[in-house]
Amino acid sequence: MQTPNASPPRVHADPHASRERHPLLHVDIRRQTRLYYAYVALSNLSMISVVMNLYLAHLGFSLYQIGILLGVLQVGNTVLEIPTGFVADRFGNRASLIFALALQMAAYALMPLAGALPAMAAVMVLLALANTLTTGCASAIVTNALLAEGRSDQLTDLSARSGVIFYLCYGVAALASGWLSEQSYELVIALSVGCLAGALAAVALMREVRAGGEKDGGDRPIRVREAAYYVVSNRPALYYALVEGAVAWSMVPVDDFYNNYLHDFLGIPLPLVGVIVAAQFVAASLAGLASSRLARHVPEGLVARVGPAVTVAVFLCFALAPDPRAAIALYLLGLATFRLTNPVRSKLLSLGVDARFRVTVASFSSIAISLLSAVSQPIFGWLSGALDMRAAMVVLMAITLALLAAINLAFPDATSADAVEGGN
8 A cells, every 4th residue: 555655746636626726628528439449459550560570571681680670669669768758757648649640651761772681770779669658548548537527437448448449440451451562562651650640530530638636737847767767666556567467478489489389280271260360359358348348247456456367367278278179268268358358557657657657557567568579478488399389378377377376465455445545
């Protein structure tokens, strides 16, 4: 439980008091959320990231060079995550997101012109900068608006619906990119840049409520030391970041190699694998819509604490299932469990974090995910060769369950009502 002196001074959280100090402060929540959903849809309809490897090969880069380029991108994503999160909290989420989308469009437009490895590596650095500048920004804009209007009860629905849009649009992009890339990679780039331009327009039309209740401007600048101190001293932020990392330890490699597991280990034909994966993501995305109903019947703190362990346990059963149909059903159940519980966890994290540092905290979580999954993926590959893919998944998920148990023991109060109230 946080004490009042455990973090930097917080702004007043009473939305009515905030509106009294700033009588013009009002955000059309319906318009704001629609623009946010439009951003989620358009940004995930951008297709070039889906066929990045194939496009680099099309440009003449060898597999070895492609590996180097993807390594540059991954290292950039990791190194730039924390500083760009601070930049967003310091200068504004909307400004950061607009700059990131413009940077991403420029990087995609430069890809056909970057014929040499050093030039393409520079493009990868630009993409990494754009990727990290977007972390948590759009959700922070709409979350801050909801909290400023006293509508924290809508946070779960916001996360659930945006998750549905994300999975549906990403699935459409994956299916469309395969056909379009056979016609012309330049067409894929043009459509991707067009989608990002639409996403940028949606963000530009959004209104940002900064910490302190003012639009497009905070009460005072945020210092680097202040942001760093807040992240390490906020127990809910640390708890959720560590949980994200622990889950990523096993679930990132399982997700990355799922298609290989279905085809190589379970013997499912590749065309059927594509249909199965698309159907699973669509079905699982809809499960998130029931999150609010779950939260009304089960304490939110319990959902946040137990949800990740239940999700990993279901995926562990998937790995142990010898029958392909049972394995596919259990994988779908695992995805549905994640989509059902994750919006509740996102809501509690939003309530437990000072609005001024929301994106910095999101960046900290991304760092945990990136670092732990970067270690576990080669371990997964080695175990798959030494044993088999099923045994590799079982080992990594057993480690995840042990990590989750240790984290819950170390942070017994991180999902309590007091911890949630401490962020406001």
